[in-house]
Amino acid sequence: xxxxxxxxxxxxxxxxxxxxxxxxxxxxxxxxxxxxxxxxxxxxxxxxxxxxxxxxxxxxxxxxxxxxxxxxxxxxxxxxxxxxxxxxxxxxxxxxxxxxxxxxxxxxxxxxxxxxxxxxxxxxxxxxxxxxxxxxxxxxxxxxxxxxxxxxxxxxxxxxxxxxxxxxxxxxxxxxxxxxxxxxxxxxxxxxxxxxxxxxxxxxxxxxxxxxxxxxxxxxxxxxxxxxxxxxxxxxxxxxxxxxxxxxxxxxxxxxxxxxxxxxxxxxxxxxxxxxxxxxxxxxxxxxxxxxxxxxxxxxxxxxxxxxxxxxxxxxxxxxxxxxxxxxxxxxxxxxxxxxxxxxxxxxxxxxxxxxxxxxxxxxxxxxxxxxxxxxxxxxxxxxxxxxxxxxxxxxxxxxxxxxxxxxxxxxxxxxxxxxxxxxxxxxxxxxxxxxxxxxxxxxxxxxxxxxxxxxxxxxxxxxxxxxxxxxxxxxxxxxxxxxxxxxxxxxxxx
Numbered sequence: 001x002x003x004x005x006x007x008x009x010x011x012x013x014x015x016x017x018x019x020x021x022x023x024x025x026x027x028x029x030x031x032x033x034x035x036x037x038x039x040x041x042x043x044x045x046x047x048x049x050x051x052x053x054x055x056x057x058x059x060x061x062x063x064x065x066x067x068x069x070x071x072x073x074x075x076x077x078x079x080x081x082x083x084x085x086x087x088x089x090x091x092x093x094x095x096x097x098x099x100x101x102x103x104x105x106x107x108x109x110x111x112x113x114x115x116x117x118x119x120x121x122x123x124x125x126x127x128x129x130x131x132x133x134x135x136x137x138x139x140x141x142x143x144x145x146x147x148x149x150x151x152x153x154x155x156x157x158x159x160x161x162x163x164x165x166x167x168x169x170x171x172x173x174x175x176x177x178x179x180x181x182x183x184x185x186x187x188x189x190x191x192x193x194x195x196x197x198x199x200x201x202x203x204x205x206x207x208x209x210x211x212x213x214x215x216x217x218x219x220x221x222x223x224x225x226x227x228x229x230x231x232x233x234x235x236x237x238x239x240x241x242x243x244x245x246x247x248x249x250x251x252x253x254x255x256x257x258x259x260x261x262x263x264x265x266x267x268x269x270x271x272x273x274x275x276x277x278x279x280x281x282x283x284x285x286x287x288x289x290x291x292x293x294x295x296x297x298x299x300x301x302x303x304x305x306x307x308x309x310x311x312x313x314x315x316x317x318x319x320x321x322x323x324x325x326x327x328x329x330x331x332x333x334x335x336x337x338x339x340x341x342x343x344x345x346x347x348x349x350x351x352x353x354x355x356x357x358x359x360x361x362x363x364x365x366x367x368x369x370x371x372x373x374x375x376x377x378x379x380x381x382x383x384x385x386x387x388x389x390x391x392x393x394x395x396x397x398x399x400x401x402x403x404x405x406x407x408x409x410x411x412x413x414x415x416x417x418x419x420x421x422x423x424x425x426x427x428x429x430x431x432x433x434x435x436x437x438x439x440x441x442x443x444x445x446x447x448x449x450x451x452x453x454x455x456x457x458x459x460x461x462x463x464x465x466x467x468x469x470x471x472x473x474x475x476x477x478x479x480x481x482x483x484x485x486x487x488x489x490x491x492x493x494x495x
Contacts, residue, residue, distance in 0.1 A: 051151040053085020055164060057144060061445060062168030064196045082140065085147050102149050106382050106455050110142050110448075113375035116368050117339045124338020125345045133340035137443045145452050152456035155414040158421060162453065163230075166217045170237030172200050173210060176244040192247035199445050207253025208435040210241040212446055214257075215264045215427035217241065219420045222271055225413065246290050252438030260431030267423045318358045318438070324350055325357035329365040329373075336369040340443060356440035363440045376442060380433065383451045386458040387426040393461040394419045405468035406461075418457055425454045 057078055066072040117134050124130035152158050175195040179185045185193045187203070194200035199209055220226055220234035245253050328337055328345055337345040342363065346353045357363040365373040394415055397404050406415065428450050441447065 050089035130338030207250035219424035256435035
């Protein structure tokens, strides 16, 4: 019986019902000596332009070379690399008679959120601005998310993209620390702003991104899997990121940092012995080096008078603008005021004009109404569920004699890598969500990158586990699969 490309896709991506590919599909793939995929062969790693396009896009997104080299603005490097990645990927899948892209619940949620944004454009206070928010921001997010779902198919690829993000954010943090030492890019009485634009532009966004990616870098620094050079580099980047958070004097960033560290300590106890003690010691040792101006601003979180006297009184303004965001949602519960248009929504009753809501959930509710809020909350919940499911699938049996099917299709090193990665991205999601309660970042890249990293890891673990169960089936044991069609290290171990 010959297997079709469509059936190979089912074996690889598990499009069929249930959690395990059907036995017929597995038998067909094995009987026809199908080429190994990332689900059936632990070390099979196909090379394609989509993956390299994703790497280039990520570097441009994080480093924004066009901010330094102005002529590059006309080239639109980010869009160019996204096309370089997406185009060949689609052509390859068409050639193999496969679906255009892989579908996950999160992809459907992103598409639904995009449909809501488009559907509310005609009812926006500025339809042109709402449509521009979709085309200039959200559509690119959706495209890159799809690209990540279809190219991050091995532990090595996930690790490489993650390491690239760490290096890019480390560069931004290093520039921030250097700027603070020189007194450059400081606003509002000495707060550090980003040296580049985009997702690092203002102090609060800069702090949010540092809080989000810090646990991912810390996992690399504390894991014994990596070389001393990589661990030392990651540890240095962690120090730079901590310093950048302090120099931004972002109150939302500080709260997010505390919550993230608490979650990180709880989740990361199994990364290495003494992890909790090391994390607590690092926090305690860094505390005396924080400037007094940082503690003064943090005290204004609970002292409204101090905030009004010493700072801009933004604490009260935030409360007012959040209330106005809720009022906008109550007034327009079905359509909102349009994606990204709350700051342009200025009825006579508004006290704080031309400001964002400074709360991601209120932002989505005010911009896109109840359906947009439900879609966005769905994505957050799915991120948490995906991280939890991944940790459960990667968990080893409690007793040595208990069956461990995942070991048949995944090496111990890859398993540890994915587990450590999931710990870091889970803490990153928690840190982002905490900071996002004080920021308007619903259409920013940070959340969607973290979500894609979490979901890609879950998909990989899920498909490897499904392949392990399939290979352990009675039919698989009786089939003879020539080893010459598989790389030596990629041959699945059959009982």
